[in-house]
Amino acid sequence: MITFLIRAAIFVVSAALGLIVADLILPGFYLHWNDWWGFVLAVVIFAVLQSVLAPWLFKITRRHANALIGGIGLVSTFVALLIAVIVPAAGIGIDGPVAWIIGTLIVWLVTALATWLLPPLFIKKRVEERRS
Template sequence: MIRFLIHILINLATAAIGLLLAGWIVPGVVLQPTGFVVAVVVFALAQGVLGPFVFNVARQYASAILGGIGLVTTLIALVIASMFDGGLEISGFMAWVGATLLVWIVTALGGWILGWLFITRRLGKGKGSKVAQ
């Protein structure tokens, strides 16, 4: 249960960081402070739910794009998050491309790094110390 909660917190944190960076770096991406939390939650939820679905669809019908599942999932999650007014607005083709790439890189690397840091290192030590007793 603790691992599950840590995964949720990591996904929310990396989504927030990715969206903030996209808003600061990518022209055409605008984040409204009033809807930022909603945009982060909707994005993280959409990405978490859509990941396995997109993977299964791609595996069945378009196995050539299996390597790009993270990018496709990130793009779809950005589209869904931008549908909610007052949070995330993306305008222009290059803004969509830039935001997708930047948010995907941040969420992927952040997920790996934070997952290793909090789950493998921190919780792994607790398990090792229990076995040694």
């Protein structure tokens, strides 16, 4: 159970990192920093949708369009961003097609790297704590 919670926290942190990096380096992709609740809501909406959409899209794609499996992460990131932008209370905005395309790539890349690099750090600590 603890490992599941650590993985969930890492996924939420990776989603926040992806959105923050896109906000910092991409014009047209912005987070509303004046409303902290909107930022938290955007991160939670994005993280939950991403975690639900990726496996679902993978299953659908594997069944109907096997050649497109490699793009599942990008598609689920785009759809999660789209829904997060549509929610009025979420503190995220994306203006223009370039910001949508590059923003999707940035968020996908940062979240992928974070979910790959962070778990060994935290889970390794947890294993060492159990051994002692």
